[in-house]
Amino acid sequence: MCGIVGAITRSGAVLEGLVEGLRVLEYRGYDSCGVAVVDGGAIAIRRKVGRLSELEKLLSDGALNGARAGVGHTRWATHGKPSDENAHPHSDGSGRLALVHNGIIENYLELRRELQAEGRVFTSETDTEVLSHLVGRELARGRSLADAVRAALARVSGYYAIAVLSGGDTPHLVCARQGPPLVVGATADGAYLGSDVLALLPYTRDVVYLEDGEVAELAPGSLRLTNLAGAPIARAARRIDWDAEQASKGGFAHHMLKEIHEQPDVLARTAFDRILSTRGDVAFEHGDWSDARLRSLERVQVVACGTALHAGYVARYLIESIARLPVDLDFASEFRYRDPQLARGTMALAISQSGETADTLAALRLARQLGAWPASICNVIGSTVVRESEATILTHAGPEIGVASTKAFSAQVVASFLLAVRLGRARGVLDERAGTALLDELRRLRPRMEALLASETIEQVGAIARAHQNATGFFFLGRGLNFPIALEGALKLKEISYVHAEGYAAGEMKHGPIALISPGMPIVVVNSPGRVDEKVRSNIEQVKARGGHVICVGADQPSLALADERIATPATIEALSPVLNVIPLQLFAYHHALARGCDIDKPRNLAKSVTVE
Numbered sequence: 047m048c049g050i051v052g053a054i055t056r057s058g059a060v061l062e063g064l065v066e067g068l069r070v071l072e073y074r075g076y077d078s079c080g081v082a083v084v085d086g087g088a089i090a091i092r093r094k095v096g097r098l099s100e101l102e103k104l105l106s107d108g109a110l111n112g113a114r115a116g117v118g119h120t121r122w123a124t125h126g127k128p129s130d131e132n133a134h135p136h137s138d139g140s141g142r143l144a145l146v147h148n149g150i151i152e153n154y155l156e157l158r159r160e161l162q163a164e165g166r167v168f169t170s171e172t173d174t175e176v177l178s179h180l181v182g183r184e185l186a187r188g189r190s191l192a193d194a195v196r197a198a199l200a201r202v203s204g205y206y207a208i209a210v211l212s213g214g215d216t217p218h219l220v221c222a223r224q225g226p227p228l229v230v231g232a233t234a235d236g237a238y239l240g241s242d243v244l245a246l247l248p249y250t251r252d253v254v255y256l257e258d259g260e261v262a263e264l265a266p267g268s269l270r271l272t273n274l275a276g277a278p279i280a281r282a283a284r285r286i287d288w289d290a291e292q293a294s295k296g297g298f299a300h301h302m303l304k305e306i307h308e309q310p311d312v313l314a315r316t317a318f319d320r321i322l323s324t325r326g327d328v329a330f331e332h333g334d335w336s337d338a339r340l341r342s343l344e345r346v347q348v349v350a351c352g353t354a355l356h357a358g359y360v361a362r363y364l365i366e367s368i369a370r371l372p373v374d375l376d377f378a379s380e381f382r383y384r385d386p387q388l389a390r391g392t393m394a395l396a397i398s399q400s401g402e403t404a405d406t407l408a409a410l411r412l413a414r415q416l417g418a419w420p421a422s423i424c425n426v427i428g429s430t431v432v433r434e435s436e437a438t439i440l441t442h443a444g445p446e447i448g449v450a451s452t453k454a455f456s457a458q459v460v461a462s463f464l465l466a467v468r469l470g471r472a473r474g475v476l477d478e479r480a481g482t483a484l485l486d487e488l489r490r491l492r493p494r495m496e497a498l499l500a501s502e503t504i505e506q507v508g509a510i511a512r513a514h515q516n517a518t519g520f521f522f523l524g525r526g527l528n529f530p531i532a533l534e535g536a537l538k539l540k541e542i543s544y545v546h547a548e549g550y551a552a553g554e555m556k557h558g559p560i561a562l563i564s565p566g567m568p569i570v571v572v573n574s575p576g577r578v579d580e581k582v583r584s585n586i587e588q589v590k591a592r593g594g595h596v597i598c599v600g601a602d603q604p605s606l607a608l609a610d611e612r613i614a615t616p617a618t619i620e621a622l623s624p625v626l627n628v629i630p631l632q633l634f635a636y637h638h639a640l641a642r643g644c645d646i647d648k649p650r651n652l653a654k655s656v657t658v659e
């Protein structure tokens with residue numbers, strides 16, 4: 047996740063505005079940043095690892111203060127460590143262009159080889175640099191900047207928002223979107239672009255949101271929208287009337303809702319550039335994830351708290367079934383005080399959004415002392431858990447502000463799936479074909495997640511949640527991979543709606559909790575096709591026989607038919623069903639809390655990061 051900005055004016059200076067734009071976009075990443083401006087016809091680039099203040103020091107000589115066109119970038123590293131060289135903007139060495147990018151170019155390695163064979167020299171480890179060379183090659187062939195951008199984008203597969211600036215007597219500024227957000231707006235004197243409308247609000251409240259596959263040409267006082275083939279697109283500007291607080295939520299009523307909606311993008315960021323399609327395998331950065339290292343493992347011990355622990359349950363099912371490696375799991379707060387005995391060859395796997403949770407950290411340290419190999423799945427680069435792990439899978443979910451975790455959870459589940467595949471391949475229990483099939487299905491998940499976030503589904507979930515807003519207790523039931531999803535659905539409801547909700551393994555109900563069911567009690571059952579789908583259907587029958595009101599979530603059609611109310615999720619393989627099934631449960635909790643007038647982003651008694659015991 048990165049933030050990009052751009053500006054071009056007839057008479058006004060742009061540098062200060064670009065830096066201010068980066069300041070409001072720092073929430074999208076802040077490991078390095080940079081700007082490029084057209085200075086007397088030539089492109090000048092300044093970029094720096096670290097926070098914006100470091101860049102400001104570089105700019106304090108005032109040399110670029112008069113520039114009237116520029117782009118800027120604040121980075122959340124994916125390809126290549128945070129460094130001056132990997133910071134954006136990137137160029138092609140010609141001094142004619144500068145480019146900033148948010149997203150992932152999936153075929154960058156093959157493009158890089160092709161461009162290097164033509165003698166082009168690369169100076170960073172980023173995927174972005176291939177884009178600047180592709181655009182530069184087209185400019186050298188005499189194309190306009192917009193045509194060069196279109197021709198370059200025709201060669202790439204992936205996921206991007208880019209802005210490209212070219213120098214010369216008349217500077218040009220072009221941006222394009224395929225995936226990450228991009229907003230543009232024009233005033234009488236200028237035209238502006240940004241990853242978030244927040245960056246445009248100092249200039250204009252009339253903005254145009256780019257759709258996927260669109261290119262915008264910005265000039266002082268004008269915008270021209272086309273598709274990737276160059277055909278013009280007409281779209282009226284939208285008037286933004288939010289205040290600053292609303293704007294930081296991207297127009298959503300709450301951070302939690304915004305973060306729920308970000309999940310398809312998070313899937314792409316967590317997974318897509320790590321997939322090695324031709325090998326049915328996965329590549330991780332940050333530590334030794336080699337075959338030799340992973341083959342030396344005999345067990346995995348997951349330690350985590352809260353929502354991250356629920357992701358750990360999913361990890362257990364995935365690693366045991368895909369990689370055939372035994373997995374133990376414990377609340378970090380229990381593990382650290384129960385005198386744990388770890389087998390030789392244990393990977394201690396800490397799962398944490400923040401990387402600063404006191405119990406998780408203590409459990410990881412204890413496991414390390416006991417001889418385990420410390421590894422983690424974490425969202426925050428540079429956090430203590432990451433620093434104290436020998437290997438980490440960064441989830442790249444971006445900053446999560448809502449206290450109730452949503453996108454961090456699905457990213458942790460996706461990272462666990464990738465880990466299971468890597469372990470299975472390394473240990474020789476998953477062949478290339480089976481690995482490819484699993485990873486292909488993961489790629490297909492993104493449009494299915496998007497479908498679940500379509501307004502009809504949201505309205506349907508909202509209506510069901512409102513219908514049960516006065517219920518005093520809920521059960522959430524599931525089995526297998528969807529047992530942790532039931533736990534997570536119940537936790538979300540407890541956290542933000544303050545209603546008693548019990549997550550339970552559906553098969554355990556008959557051993558006691560079924561006594562709690564009274565006529566009309568809402569029972570949310572999560573069931574998708576898989577090895578336990580029939581068992582869960584029987585559990586639904588048992589609950590119905592006692593008068594429970596069953597709300598079924600999932601893709602198991604017979605269960606949906608049996609239920610009193612239903613939220614169908616798209617079909618996928620059993621191993622990935624948790625990623626889809628959790629979305630309606632997050633939305634259910636959200637709408638339930640909304641109907642009850644609760645403070646959704648700041649629920650009572652909770653904290654986002656619990657750094658005390």
Ligand code: G6P
Pocket residue numbers: 351352353354397398399400401402403406449450451652653654655656
């Ligand atoms: C707190 C948060 C939860 C989170 C848990 C673990 O309780 O409210 O949402 O799941 O901590 O946090 P971590 O940052 O380690 O994932």
